Amino acid sequence: MMLLSEKATNLYTSSLRGNRRLIVFIVAIISFITLSFFTLSKASFSLGGGGGCGRTIRSLNEAVAFSSSTGSSNSNGFFSIHRSGSSAGQAKFxxxxxxxxxxxAKEEQQHVLILTPVKNAEAYLERYFELVDRLSYPKDLITMAFLVSDTTDNTVQILKDKADEFLNRPNPSERYHEIAIYEKDFNFQLPEDKRHTFELQPLRRSFMARSRNYLLTAALREYHSWVLWLDVDVVEYPETIVEDLQSVDVDVVVPNCLLQTEDGSFWAYDKNNWQETERSIELQKDLDPDYVLLEGYYEFLTNRYLMVDMPTHLGRFKKVPLDGVGATFTLVKAQVHREGANFPPYVFQHQVETEGFAKMAKAMGFGVYGLPGYLIYHIRNS
Structure with missing residues (x-):
């Protein structure tokens, strides 16, 4: 009888220990599930964009994404993830x-990126900013970006001062969307009186191409619809020129850039806007593939039809197809650059830099046009 009682007691004790282990195991599972639920809930909240992230909204697309807390792509195709804490960041689609x-473009609020490479440009910047600032295109849709190279004057400081002025005006409608200043030296020095000599042009234009490509890749944002290449020493153009060129609705378009003269006489400046002719095409058949053709030099006549020689009385918006362009004032649909057309620093179809860009764009199937009757003016360089 005593043995049976002890056996029952031992069995009860063993069962109790087993139940305790089972209870502990069940409690552990419940705790794990509860912790996972709260962790996933927090992640879902972050995925939906809820909670403060402490970021500054710097663009229209970011503002749209930030205001949407749906946790999925909205009508603008923008999807964002916000993480709280010291390592806050944002991934976006x-x-x-x-x-x-x-x-x-103006009515549809499309952003324009104005790109200007500069070197020792302090003498031109006052007029440059004066002209840009009087443009009729909305300032909050304009981004300006500069690449300063091998400069020894006060260009950088002037750009910084102007940027501070233009971005902090009391009237918000007079502030520009963004102004960026980049500096990249190529250690290429050329005396001013030698910058247009025939023999040095291929090398000079190659470095200019590198400068443009640096600026383009640094400044182009996902919300830019148009890219405007603008020389710092263009000294006169209409205030409606951006909308005017956009209205032509082609991939690449250039006005006719003349030399500013005291008596208002007609003198060509940008001779890089041209059409191939039967004679120029025939001439190229016998050229070495690495030979660079240059316009406006008596040392080697290309037999091309320059836009500065075309009729100007047919109206400002009479467009003509071009095979080469300069970049005194060149408006490009941003898609052209995004798909890979840039400024070759190497020989491409006997051209480099801007003319090489036109050749490349046409080879990719884009349209390149000029407006012979739409006149702008460039200062006479030394």
Whole structure:
């Protein structure tokens, strides 16, 4: 009888210990599930964009994404993840199918990026900013970006001062979307009186191409629909020129850039805007593939039809197809650059830099046009 009682007691004790282990195991599982639920809930909240992230909204697309807390792509194709804490950041998805460059760019609030490479440009900057600032295109849709190279004057400081002025005006409608100043030296020095000599042009233009490509890749943002290449020493153009060129609705378009003269006489400046002719094409058949053709030099006549020699009385918006362009004032749909057309620093179809860009764009199937009757003016360089 005593043995049976002890056996029952031992069995009860063993069962109790087993139940305790089972209870502990069950409690552990419940705790794990509860912790996982709260962790996933927090992640879902972050995925939806809830909670403060302490970021500064710097663009229209970011503002749209920040205001949407759906946790999925919205009508703008923008999806964002916000993480709280000291390592806050944002991953984003942008549907570039919705990014367009159209003839009604101003009404459709399309962003324009103005790109200007500069070197020792302090003498030209006052007029440059005066002209840009009087443009009728909305300032909050304009970004300006500069690449300063091998400069020894006060160009950088002037750019900084102007940027501070233009970005901090009391009236918000007079502030520009963004102004960026980049500096990249190529250690290429050329005396001013030698910058247009025939023999040095291929080398000079190659470095200019590198400068443009640096500026383009540094400044182009996902919300830019148009890219405007603008020389710092262009001294006169209409205030409506951006909308005017956009209204032509082609991939690449240039006005006719003349030399500013005291008596208002007609003198060509930008001779890099041209059409191939039967004679120029025939001439190229016998050229070495690495030979660079240059316009406006008596040392080697190309037999091309320059836009500065075309009729100007047919109206400002009479467009003509071109095979080469300069970049005194060149408006490009941003898609052209995004798809890979840039400024070759190497010989491409006997051209480099801007003319090489036109050749490349045409080889990719884009349209390149000029407006012989739309006149702008460039200062006479030394």
């Amino acid at each position: 942008i549907n570039l199918n919705d990014l367009e460059a159209t003839a009604n």
